[in-house]
Amino acid sequence: MPIGEIAGVAPGSMFASRRELYDAGVHRALQAGIVGAASTGAESVVLSGGYVDDQDLGNEIVYTGRGGRDPASGRQIADQVFDGQNQALVTSCLQGLPIRLVRGAESDPRYSPGQGYRYDGLYRVESYWHERGLNGFLVCRYRLVADQPATPSQTIPAGPAARIQSTVLRIVRDTGVSREVKALHNFHCQICGVRLDCEGGPYAEAAHIRPLGAPHHGPDVIGNILCLCPNDHVLFDNGAISIADDYQLIGRSGRLRVSHRHEIDPAQLKYHRKMWGR
Amino acid sequence: MPIGEIAGVAPGSMFASRRELYDAGVHRALQAGIVGAASTGAESVVLSGGYVDDQDLGNEIVYTGRGGRDPASGRQIADQVFDGQNQALVTSCLQGLPIRLVRGAESDPRYSPGQGYRYDGLYRVESYWHERGLNGFLVCRYRLVADQPATPSQTIPAGPAARIQSTVLRIVRDTGVSREVKALHNFHCQICGVRLDCEGGPYAEAAHIRPLGAPHHGPDVIGNILCLCPNDHVLFDNGAISIADDYQLIGRSGRLRVSHRHEIDPAQLKYHRKMWGR
Numbered sequence: 001m002p003i004g005e006i007a008g009v010a011p012g013s014m015f016a017s018r019r020e021l022y023d024a025g026v027h028r029a030l031q032a033g034i035v036g037a038a039s040t041g042a043e044s045v046v047l048s049g050g051y052v053d054d055q056d057l058g059n060e061i062v063y064t065g066r067g068g069r070d071p072a073s074g075r076q077i078a079d080q081v082f083d084g085q086n087q088a089l090v091t092s093c094l095q096g097l098p099i100r101l102v103r104g105a106e107s108d109p110r111y112s113p114g115q116g117y118r119y120d121g122l123y124r125v126e127s128y129w130h131e132r133g134l135n136g137f138l139v140c141r142y143r144l145v146a147d148q149p150a151t152p153s154q155t156i157p158a159g160p161a162a163r164i165q166s167t168v169l170r171i172v173r174d175t176g177v178s179r180e181v182k183a184l185h186n187f188h189c190q191i192c193g194v195r196l197d198c199e200g201g202p203y204a205e206a207a208h209i210r211p212l213g214a215p216h217h218g219p220d221v222i223g224n225i226l227c228l229c230p231n232d233h234v235l236f237d238n239g240a241i242s243i244a245d246d247y248q249l250i251g252r253s254g255r256l257r258v259s260h261r262h263e264i265d266p267a268q269l270k271y272h273r274k275m276w277g278r
Numbered sequence: 279m280p281i282g283e284i285a286g287v288a289p290g291s292m293f294a295s296r297r298e299l300y301d302a303g304v305h306r307a308l309q310a311g312i313v314g315a316a317s318t319g320a321e322s323v324v325l326s327g328g329y330v331d332d333q334d335l336g337n338e339i340v341y342t343g344r345g346g347r348d349p350a351s352g353r354q355i356a357d358q359v360f361d362g363q364n365q366a367l368v369t370s371c372l373q374g375l376p377i378r379l380v381r382g383a384e385s386d387p388r389y390s391p392g393q394g395y396r397y398d399g400l401y402r403v404e405s406y407w408h409e410r411g412l413n414g415f416l417v418c419r420y421r422l423v424a425d426q427p428a429t430p431s432q433t434i435p436a437g438p439a440a441r442i443q444s445t446v447l448r449i450v451r452d453t454g455v456s457r458e459v460k461a462l463h464n465f466h467c468q469i470c471g472v473r474l475d476c477e478g479g480p481y482a483e484a485a486h487i488r489p490l491g492a493p494h495h496g497p498d499v500i501g502n503i504l505c506l507c508p509n510d511h512v513l514f515d516n517g518a519i520s521i522a523d524d525y526q527l528i529g530r531s532g533r534l535r536v537s538h539r540h541e542i543d544p545a546q547l548k549y550h551r552k553m554w555g556r
Binding site: 057130131132138198199203211213215230238240276 | 333335338340372404405406407408409410416421472474475476477478481489491492493507508509511512513515516517518552553554555
């Protein structure tokens with residue numbers, strides 16, 4: 001399933017019809033607003049102004065899930081649940097996958113094309129929640145954010161009580177390889193065994209043993225990745241835990257949980273120990 | 279201590295001397311390469327090409343700590359430790375604080391000004407480590423990254439085995455208020471009590487109860503923030519845990535750990551429960 005950009009389709013590209021969007025591979029459904037699967041995440045979303053609760057703020061979008069509405073009146077008559085395409089957006093959130101965003105002429109006039117459909121680039125599902133609406137039924141909601149720079153940090157300067165405003169980005173790289181490692185361990189942490197079961201599914205992080213980037217230049221391969229809970233990811237990346245060649249933990253009692261389908265490169269474990277003077 | 283941008287000093291600003299840098303408040307020391315304190319983090323760093331192990335790649339810098347060198351020969355003759363200004367950079371990393379970066383004419387010629395000093399904007403201490411060098415002594419090292427957009431996600435297109443490359447940014451907002459909450463709880467998680475003691479110090483996250491941003495527009499005030507470990511932050515943000523007005527946990531046994539100096543706004547707890555249909 002193509003997740004991410006489509007080669008040759010730049011943000012701002014226009015399409016006359018849903019058929020053209022479909023043929024270009026941008027949104028591979030002729031009617032549904034969400035394309036995707038619960039297991040692999042959402043590919044794309046078309047905003048077409050169908051739901052009054054949706055809010056389009058340009059770089060931020062508040063989006064409502066599908067289902068539970070009376071087709072005739074459009075009124076909510078049952079709970080929405082996180083399944084099918086609603087769950088696909090949750091999977092995109094938990095795995096940090098981008099979605100393609102398309103705006104149709106019927107969506108919010110401030111950001112819509114005058115006619116047809118416009119591909120507006122990649123967005124992230126920053127969060128999802130499950131809200132009880134005024135009518136008493138649960139609805140699935142999402143916050144989509146343009147896949148762009150976060151607001152740069154800024155200081156409100158001077159004065160003895162000056163407040164520092166900053167935005168911290170914890171960068172968790174999620175590649176095809178790292179999703180494979182998480183699946184092999186079924187989202188259980190290889191250090192402590194915990195699995196974080198969220199309302200929308202399990203969550204784990206892929207930790208590179210030898211870090212990516214200068215000066216380490218660790219490879220993005222399965223043998224250099226561990227499946228960890230966020231807590232042990234922080235401790236591993238910050239030198240509180242290392243791992244011996246026999247998988248005995250250093251800095252914590254116990255052994256690394258391993259799988260015969262996930263071969264860990266001892267050279268990377270050694271590199272990590274050396275990083276922390278061990 | 280002014281952390282972050284200095285009003286009126288744009289990236290690219292030139293200074294003829296360390297004295298001018300000092301007077302402008304950009305780097306408040308006349309000789310030291312790092313300005314900052316262990317408890318509050320680093321303010322600024324001047325690159326002046328003194329250390330052969332440093333690498334300047336423009337938006338990424340590999341930087342070496344101070345100390346343990348023979349003043350005459352410049353050779354490493356003792357271990358470097360994470361204290362003083364070396365620890366200040368670690369604190370900046372663990373708290374996600376920006377540092378001002380200045381390049382002098384003596385630093386890497388590819389990125390240096392021809393003469394004097396240039397303020398090059400804000401960088402983050404993305405990681406730190408404690409490496410045993412070839413000479414057998416431990417050195418403190420850091421990876422500094424320009425405070426700019428991460429590489430946009432990209433798909434290596436087509437082919438049945440196409441790999442998705444993407445970068446996930448877990449956005450952990452760290453404001454003056456959130457640091458206050460972490461300090462009040464001494465970095466212990468208010469849900470599980472754990473404290474992550476890293477090689478460089480304790481780590482915790484500030485979790486907004488009612489989220490920031492549309493459509494929630496939660497306030498960035500102490501009454502809307504919890505001090506949580508990353509695991510419970512993920513579970514709280516993703517609906518696995520809520521909190522009753524009497525601080526009983528919902529979705530987990532036990533009670534929230536509270537402090538009389540940290541008054542939590544019950545309206546925000548109610549908002550969070552409503553987000554998850556409770």
